[in-house]
Amino acid sequence: MTTNDPISVDCPNCKKQVAWIDANEYRPFCSKRCKLIDFGEWATERKSIHGESLYPVVDDNLDQ
Ligand SMILES: [Zn+2]
Known part of the structure; x- marks a missing residue:
């Protein structure tokens, strides 16, 4: 094994x-x-994550 050999990787795609x-x-x-x-x-993928709200939507018109 020589160090001059180029390292090969698998294309992620x-x-x-x-x-x-x-x-x-x-x-x-x-x-x-x-x-x-x-x-x-x-x-x-990022866009779809952005499309979902991380927090529950609170309706301000709902009085308790
Ligand atoms: Zn490829």
């Missing part, structure tokens, strides 16, 4: 082997497409 090298600006993704897809899913 398509699980393709990706060499972890400086030349690969999209690492750990295999391509720009996979990076954008993954980021898009993350953004969508």
